[in-house]
Amino acid sequence: MRPLVQTILLICIISFGYAQKKVASPPTDPLVGFDNFVNQMLIEWRVPGAAVGIVKDGKILYTKGYGFKDLKNNLPVTAQTLFPIASCTKSFTATALGILADEGKLDWNKPVKDYLPDFQLHDEYATRIITARDLVSHRTGLPRHDWTWLYANLDRQSLYQRLKYLPLSKPVYAQYQYNNLMYMTAGVLIERISGKSWENFLREKILSPLEMKQTVLAYPELFQSSDYSLSYRDNNGQWLEQGFGSNIDAIGPAGSIKSNVVDMSHWLLMQLGKGKFGNQQIISETNLKETHTPHIIVSPAEITFSELGYASYGMGWNINTYRGFLRLSHNGSIEGFRSQMTFFPNQNFGVVVLTNTGAVDYYFVNSICNYIADKWLNLPVIDWASRLKTAQAEAKAKQQKTKDENASKRKSDTKPSQKLSSYRGKYEHPAYGSFVLETRGDEEFIGVFHNLPFTLQHYHYDVFEGTGAFDQAKFDFRINATGDIDRVVVTLANAGDIEFKKTAP
Incomplete structure (x- = not known):
């Protein structure tokens, strides 16, 4: 009996040791096979060019370009290729307000009217009570009204002066309503308080200390670069250049930054570093947290996939959970460009994806970001591409249904009342x-x-x-x-x- 007991005990010890070794073994390098995955996604989603940056534990781990920035001349995307990041700009403007708060020049909760006596909305009550915090959390009651600035020949001050003619669609604080004009107004607020243009304030207080040396804030600067991407729209299977005529620079604080994945990695490192980059404190940890704090529930409140939690909006950041992990993110869309930046503060990990077509909306960038998250969070990888292709098909079907319903509401056999x-x-x-x-x-x-x-x-x-x-x-x-x-x-x-x-x- 004794030899049998010893044998069983030995087997248990060996088995236990093997199990311990198996559990303790490090996960597979998340970057193994990553290039192949991105290139496959470019093919599956039909995206001309993209760039990806990954940061972890205070370091840049990965920056690379894929595909082409210029199809006609077969010029490849590089890690230094500049893309308009569109609404990812909003987090920069919110951070700029936080810096002013650090300097004692701005109170988040003080009415904007106290700083800008000429600030005037269509609704007098809203005009009197809206604060700097409200401007950048999409809760002012003002809907988008984007056709006031899109492709218009108007500058920032002209747009600001026209706010009083735009009706609110909701009471203040009643509902989340994404709004570019209020971010533009936040830029005007920065200019008045600091005595510097929004552009110069960002260069001095953010871009320079973050060593975002290639990032620019207006198209004339972009066109002086030797490495920037064109954008493309799909015309029956053929790529056509989209152009740069949207007038985005006029509402710059809402979306005019043009950057690359190297510089944007610096931005994510600062967000993960509690406001610090290298040895320099760009913004205090306290005021950075203010921008990362939920301020309003994103409407409609829905969960499209079980892995995602309900979304809220801070100041320049969407906030929710991904597979149980706290996640902050923002995307951007202008003139065919699509961008996505995401970070997980508790895992000290972030990713940015920049692309040059809007033909597949955000499906491509989400496929990449979610794949990277699964890998770096050491979770079973979800086939997000397949899921999002289904979502894309459902969205197209919904659009067609809306068109059909619109046609069915038309009263036949009618005519205009006059010639x-x-x-x-x-x-x-x-x-x-x-x-x-x-x-x-x-x-x-x-x-x-x-x-x-x-x-x-x-x-x-x-x-x-x-x-x-x-x-x-x-x-x-x-x-x-x-x-x-x-x-x-x-x-x-x-x-x-x-x-x-x-x-x-």
């Missing part, structure tokens, strides 16, 4: 600007808004439907007491009903 020439003329709004309508054919108008062409086709009665710049927007023409067409109410997504008055025949 078509009566609707021609110039229509103006004090914030949105103007457009001129000319007739084309028996039931169609052509027009130009902010240098973008559009057409109007008869929908029913005195309602016309837009194409081009005003795709699917309804134009409801109204008649005055004398029976003349004197205005048109245009229903715009993320803005509501905007009335343009007829000022010339």
